[in-house]
Amino acid sequence: MSVKSFRYEQVAQKIEENINILQLRPGDKAPSVRQVRRDLNVSLNTVFQAYSLLEAKGLIISRPRSGYIINSLGSSLKIPETKSRPMLPANVEITAMAVAMMKNAKENGIVNFSILAPVNEFIPITSLNKAVKASLSEAGNDNFQYPLVDGHPNLLKQISVLSLEWEKPLSPDTILVTNGGMEAINLCLDSITSKGDIIAVESPTYHGILQSLERRGLKALEIKVDPQNGLCIDDLELALANNKVAACIFMPRCNNPTGSGMSEENKIRLVELLGRQNIPMIEDDCLGELSFGITKSYPAKAYDNYDNVLYCNSFSKTLAPGFRIGWVSAGKHHLNIEKLKFGSNISTNGILQDAIAKYLESGFYNKHIRKMRNDLQGQMIKYIGTINQYFPHGTKLAVPKGGLSIWIELPAGLNAFEFQKKALSQGIGICPGHIFSSLEYYENFIRLNYCPLWNNKIEIAIKNLGDIAASNL
Incomplete structure (x- = not known):
């Protein structure tokens, strides 16, 4: 199955092909930036990113006032391999x-x-400060009272707007605001698992997920992640055939720690595989908005025709880690997660919810x-x-x-x-x-x-x- 690459990667590959076609040797000048821009009809920024990537790989080096030349070292970038191992549940x-x-x-x-x-430096601090001040100063608002357990109505609406491009957009009444992405994941685990259950996770996976399994006495069944193409679905199919898996926790759009991402075709295949077997999937998409692809990348939840994906996200990686504002859209498990949320901490900070909602509403996001x-x-x-x-x-x-x-x-x-x-x-x-x-x-x-x-x-x-x-x- 084909995997979409980024525009600058495609340009870098084309430059590398041209270098080979022209039989350029170490010390020769690489094609100029302007020539590549003209020949491939791309922006200067894309060409510079492509050359930076080739420079990072060691194929070329830059010389002041001379442009780029072929490097005698050649490309030395090698890709790590996640080796297949016996798939056995582990404490x-x-x-x-x-x-x-x-x-x-x-x-x-x-x-x-x-x-x-x-x-x-990556956080829009000035704009967020204005939004917080507005939330604190508006007369007659309810931000100093307990927020609704589901979340601030305006934030629920704005989160819903973010999903309008999805094949299956989120409705505001299917969303619950949490204290960060980890609370969303923990609520999902508490809703659909019991002590001793086997949970399929990626290998490698975010250590916070493993800590959550450890606290609940759940067993992890590790499924290989390709460092470029994400979760290996063939390995998952084999694991499901040989183990009684209660649920899965995956990061289809952007894995932590590898930075890999699944193709849209593979996300659809994943959703359908688990949906047919009625195995819930908790989707951790906290890094998803930071996918670099030239085509829009969507979460697996966008293709969920089975109401089987418990979607977890937050603004911690994109806006403000210190705000601790996340959310979950858990499909058929929504009401149960709502009860668990109310029983654990009632609700999430209303002022910060409203501030983020105002920021999203401004159109700057x-x-x-x-x-x-x-x-x-x-x-x-x-x-x-x-x-x-x-x-x-x-x-x-x-x-x-x-x-x-x-x-x-x-x-x-x-x-x-x-x-x-x-x-x-x-x-x-x-x-x-x-x-x-x-x-x-x-x-x-x-x-x-x-x-x-x-x-x-x-x-x-x-x-x-x-x-x-x-x-x-």
């Missing part, structure tokens, strides 16, 4: 490990690549997301180029299709926990791969957040990480 024991990792990085990380959240995606792509290319330059031979990574992080496979023999300790001793926080699996599969992998704004300090930190890796081989 989860990673909470202590994950908490220690996050705490150490927060306390000791001068440069922190471990926390997956946008830095302030879509423009903000487009700019944020474009800026993140630029960040990602700079990070990949520097990792490729300074990390030792044998390092592998894939170009993310969205999100905020790069999934890196260190050379064999390097232990990510030991790597993390040595990085922290130099004031650098990273996420070791162990915490993204219930079975600690990824002992020589790390996740690195490329959101911290690029500067000389960031480059030095990445160089130091490369030196640590090289010195421990």
Whole structure:
């Protein structure tokens, strides 16, 4: 099944093909930016992104006043592989490990690549401040009272508007506002699972999901994720045939930590597979709006004709992590989740709900997301180029299709926990791969957040990480 690539990736591939056709040798000049723009009828920005990607891969290098020339090193970018392993349910024991990792990085990380959240430079702080002030100052509003358990009516409406392009848009009365995306996922788990149940998860997957399973005494059944194309549905089919799976938790649009994404065809196939077998799917789409594709990417929920997808999202990765505003649209499980929400904390902060609703209503959100995606792509290319330059031979990574992080496979023999300790001793926080699996599969992998704004300090930190890796081989 074909996988859609990004425009700049297509242009980069075409440039690489032309280099091979022209039999250009190391030191020769690559086709000029203006020539590529004219020949392929694309924007200058797209051409520059394509050349930046080729530079990150090591195929070309830039020379001041000379343009781009062919690099003698050639392309050294290699893609990590998630190996197929026996699919057996496992008890989860990673909470202590994950908490220690996050705490150490927060306390000791001068440069922190471990926390997956946008830095302030990516947050529309001025506009959000205006929206908060408006929510506080409007006469006669009810924002100082308990909000409705489902959420602020205006926010429910605005979230619904965000889904209007979907094949199956969300109605406001099918949405419930939560304290961040994790509360949405936890409410779903409490609604549809019981202690001892087997839950299919991606491998690797977000450690917060594994922590939620651990607290509830649920078993994780790990399904392989391809670092570029997302969840391997063939492996899922095999797992379902051999195990009594109570539910699934997947990130079809943008996996954390790999940044991979499924094609629209595969999302439809996934929804239909689980719908036919009546196995609920909790969809974590908190990074979905940060997909970089040239064509619009939709969540699996957009294709849910079975009312079987419990859709979870939040504004933590796109607007304001500190607001802790998320939501869930749980289909036929909505009423039960509403009861669970009321019984746990009654409702979510009304003032912040109203503030985000006002911001969405202003029409700035879509423009903000487009700019944020474009800026993140630029960040990602700079990070990949520097990792490729300074990390030792044998390092592998894939170009993310969205999100905020790069999934890196260190050379064999390097232990990510030991790597993390040595990085922290130099004031650098990273996420070791162990915490993204219930079975600690990824002992020589790390996740690195490329959101911290690029500067000389960031480059030095990445160089130091490369030196640590090289010195421990």
